Amino acid sequence: MKLTTPAVLFCALTAAYAQPPASNLPPIPAQVPATTLAAPATPSKTPDAEGFIPRWMILEPIPANGLTDAIVQTAVKKEYFPNQFTVIPKNGDKVTVGDKELTWHAEDTKLYNVNLYHFAKNYGKPTSDVLFWVVTIVNMPQEMHNVRLAIGSNAASVWWVNGEEVIGIYGDRQTVIDDGVSKRLTLKKGANIIRAAIVNAGGATDFCARFLDENDKPLKGYTITLSNGSGK
Amino acid sequence: MNATLLKIAAVPALFALATISVALDGTVNIHDPSTIAVCNGKFYTYGTGGNALVSDDGWTWKRGTTLPRRGLAPDVIHIGDRYYVYVAANVGGQPRAEVNMISTKSLDPESPDYKWEEGGVVASSNGVEDANAIDPGVMLDPNDGRMWLVYGSYFGYIRLVELDPKTGKRKVPNDTPRNLAINCEAGDLMYHDGWYYLLATHGSCCRGADSGYQIRLGRSKKVTGPYLDHDGVDMIEGGGKLLISSTGRYVGPGHFGLLDLGDGVQKFSLHWEADLDRGGASVLDIRPLLWKDGWPIAGENMKEGTYEFESARTGTAMELAVEGMPVGGRRGRGGGGRGPGGPGAGGGRGPTPPAVGGPPAGGPPAGGPPGGGGIFGGTGAPIPPQDVAQVSANWPKDKVPVRMGVYLLQAQQKWTIAPAPNGGGYPGAPYFKITVAGTDRTLAATSDAELIVLPAFTGAPEQLWRIEQLPDGTWRIVPKSAGSAKEPLALSAVGSSSVTLSKFDAKSDRQRWNIKTP
Numbered sequence: 001m002k003l004t005t006p007a008v009l010f011c012a013l014t015a016a017y018a019q020p021p022a023s024n025l026p027p028i029p030a031q032v033p034a035t036t037l038a039a040p041a042t043p044s045k046t047p048d049a050e051g052f053i054p055r056w057m058i059l060e061p062i063p064a065n066g067l068t069d070a071i072v073q074t075a076v077k078k079e080y081f082p083n084q085f086t087v088i089p090k091n092g093d094k095v096t097v098g099d100k101e102l103t104w105h106a107e108d109t110k111l112y113n114v115n116l117y118h119f120a121k122n123y124g125k126p127t128s129d130v131l132f133w134v135v136t137i138v139n140m141p142q143e144m145h146n147v148r149l150a151i152g153s154n155a156a157s158v159w160w161v162n163g164e165e166v167i168g169i170y171g172d173r174q175t176v177i178d179d180g181v182s183k184r185l186t187l188k189k190g191a192n193i194i195r196a197a198i199v200n201a202g203g204a205t206d207f208c209a210r211f212l213d214e215n216d217k218p219l220k221g222y223t224i225t226l227s228n229g230s231g232k
Numbered sequence: 233m234n235a236t237l238l239k240i241a242a243v244p245a246l247f248a249l250a251t252i253s254v255a256l257d258g259t260v261n262i263h264d265p266s267t268i269a270v271c272n273g274k275f276y277t278y279g280t281g282g283n284a285l286v287s288d289d290g291w292t293w294k295r296g297t298t299l300p301r302r303g304l305a306p307d308v309i310h311i312g313d314r315y316y317v318y319v320a321a322n323v324g325g326q327p328r329a330e331v332n333m334i335s336t337k338s339l340d341p342e343s344p345d346y347k348w349e350e351g352g353v354v355a356s357s358n359g360v361e362d363a364n365a366i367d368p369g370v371m372l373d374p375n376d377g378r379m380w381l382v383y384g385s386y387f388g389y390i391r392l393v394e395l396d397p398k399t400g401k402r403k404v405p406n407d408t409p410r411n412l413a414i415n416c417e418a419g420d421l422m423y424h425d426g427w428y429y430l431l432a433t434h435g436s437c438c439r440g441a442d443s444g445y446q447i448r449l450g451r452s453k454k455v456t457g458p459y460l461d462h463d464g465v466d467m468i469e470g471g472g473k474l475l476i477s478s479t480g481r482y483v484g485p486g487h488f489g490l491l492d493l494g495d496g497v498q499k500f501s502l503h504w505e506a507d508l509d510r511g512g513a514s515v516l517d518i519r520p521l522l523w524k525d526g527w528p529i530a531g532e533n534m535k536e537g538t539y540e541f542e543s544a545r546t547g548t549a550m551e552l553a554v555e556g557m558p559v560g561g562r563r564g565r566g567g568g569g570r571g572p573g574g575p576g577a578g579g580g581r582g583p584t585p586p587a588v589g590g591p592p593a594g595g596p597p598a599g600g601p602p603g604g605g606g607i608f609g610g611t612g613a614p615i616p617p618q619d620v621a622q623v624s625a626n627w628p629k630d631k632v633p634v635r636m637g638v639y640l641l642q643a644q645q646k647w648t649i650a651p652a653p654n655g656g657g658y659p660g661a662p663y664f665k666i667t668v669a670g671t672d673r674t675l676a677a678t679s680d681a682e683l684i685v686l687p688a689f690t691g692a693p694e695q696l697w698r699i700e701q702l703p704d705g706t707w708r709i710v711p712k713s714a715g716s717a718k719e720p721l722a723l724s725a726v727g728s729s730s731v732t733l734s735k736f737d738a739k740s741d742r743q744r745w746n747i748k749t750p
Contacts, residue, residue, distance in 0.1 A: 068555055069554070069555035070555055148726065150727055169729055170555070176728050178726075178727035178728065179727055179728045179729050180727060180729045180730060181726045181727035181729070181730035181732075182730075183680070183682050183732070184680065184681070184732075212726075216726060216734075216742070
């Protein structure tokens, strides 16, 4: 449950009154380790059994507030760092946003989704009121027609394929498979760049993405790489 | 009761009445229409007294060419390259009667193949036996290719005989007809999913708005019966489950005829004894045929109104892709403002940060009686429906995309369906325009088989929509044109938040819509 929801806030209030601030609470050992992400260990990946894209380059989060259509569109169109809409980052590349230096990290997810909450916690970064930039490259064996990018995100997100904005979903929402689906696209033979900005208000944050073929079946038979084609 | 005598007497008067375009368009006056036959893309039906109707689209009808053999309540079936028409006539007064067959390769009088041939008598009643051999209904069994004829009208039984599908004639001329039902007329057979259905008209005809006509049915695992209704009553003992009776401005439905449009879309033709909007005239109608638990149900043609379009697949609603405003305006926690918030607020399902902070602004949560204030207290006054003129002020003036979203009663989620002037139609209904309620913003297909909302309706084919009920009661929505698309496309939910056009798949729920009153 998310603190951004008034009903949940109501439920949490009684406990909040009686507890010290979160930063003063003693640590609680993990019941189940949050290990959904790992550094890539292979030159490339393929989509998983359901066609989801498991390998992404993710930038440490940038502060952002608001989830409505207009606010998110403004947030994702703002230039935070040079070549924001064209850069193919390498693992460990750094950018400066405001007075903070942020790092790109290559990540493989073990699940259908990419858990950005885990990502941020792994690097000691905030998870609320933040914007994540993510990039990946899909390598097609031939030109592909009438395919659709299909994504889900917690919360709002905007997506580009080869520089063209193709999906925007807004509001305080959870990740649902194929929540947002692009119009029919043509993917060129070879490398195609997928870029997205995911904006979270509070609580859990993650996304999933795959391509659907002209029959709305998961697209497979291609590889996924990052900046230098080696997976790193 | 001698219903057919009443039929004959009433025919001249019925045809003299003026028509008013309410249901089907054009000239639709007819009594006892045959099953609708399709020939070279045109629709044909034949009624009692030599009356015939023809239509290019199934929506707008005009007078057709009279059959060479006039009579009572014809039926028609297309087998191979021939159309077989069965026409009954009393021979010396009821119940002495004969059913004659005539056939042709084309129903189009302009065609060189429009050449009728007499096929002779296929069934009869001698005036003493328990039958009145009129009101024929024919079926070709899709399972084994056998052909069957039912006939009869109140006096005695509805009877069944087998025909030869190669000739349309009686297969064994002297075989004994089987009795299937009593106390009805206008029988017809159809097969669906392992069952044979006998549909027949009960009640009295030919009394205008005082006609008790109603279509009822029974079903059987064998074409030869017994045909039982939903209560297990045999139609030969008077049973019959209701399919359709008087409704709205229409009185006395009769003479069922199946119209199968393919892709699982079925409709049925009928006549109303009295269309009150046409002065009580007897008129043709076409309605969707739905199915539930193995029984057919009469569906509804689309009516003009304002609706929510809910995807049967996703449960989300089609909306103009603009930023929504909550009904009643945005409210912050505790009733105070907190700036814009997103629609569809809900809980997350991932890790939850520890709760921090003090009580919400505006005092403690109020879940008690209304009076305003607090998280749950409301405003203390009724919230009016959203005013589209107000909330649309910031909507883009030009084209706007379409998407799907959780239905929140907002203005961009409500659509008005109205017949498109001069837009033509399809069997049973006209093409419609679909606009954002309270605006002229019009849903349109694009040349690349996607969707867009245009600033205004112009009547172009890509702005015209065929909206018809599917067998499960959901709706299929098809544009009249979608650019260069070679096959009909239907409005299709793809993912939870997206909508497109794609080829209709009867086995999928992607193109099934619940069109709901908001």
